[in-house]
Structure formats: structure tokens, C-alpha cells
Amino acid sequence: MSEAQTQTRQRRLWMTALVVCSAAFLSVFYFFDPTQHGFFPRCWLHETTGLHCPGCGGQRALHALLNGDVAR
Secondary structure: OOHHHHHHHHHHHHHHHHHHHHHHHHHHHHHOOOOOOOOOOOOHHHHHHOOOOHHHHHHHHHHHHHOOOOOO
């Protein structure tokens, strides 16, 4: 196999892995609400102060957008 074919094959493998991991990540946020399920990581800022950080809001927003709730 030539060097070009090896690089093309590696690039396809990395792209496939990226697509599969992205689909898995998004499906978790589609099916599970971060405010109701405990397996999402705890936010130390929210735990200590009660304030929501951008990460907390980002998780809730991603869940709402994937479920078509743009107003939330």
C-alpha cells in the first residue's frame, strides 16, 4: 500500500470515529435531560453558589434545541 493510500485510510478512520462519537454524544443529550438525570457531571460553581455557569446553561440549551424546544 502506498503512503497516500495509508493516509487516506487513516483520515477515513478518524472521520468515522468522529462521526460515531458525535452521534453518541448528541443522542445522550437528546434522550436525557441534564436537569433530571444524575449521571451528568456536577458543576462545582452551581453546587457551591447555586448559580448556573455557561456550561450548565449550555447543557440545558443543547437538550432543548435537540428536542425542538427553541423557546426554552
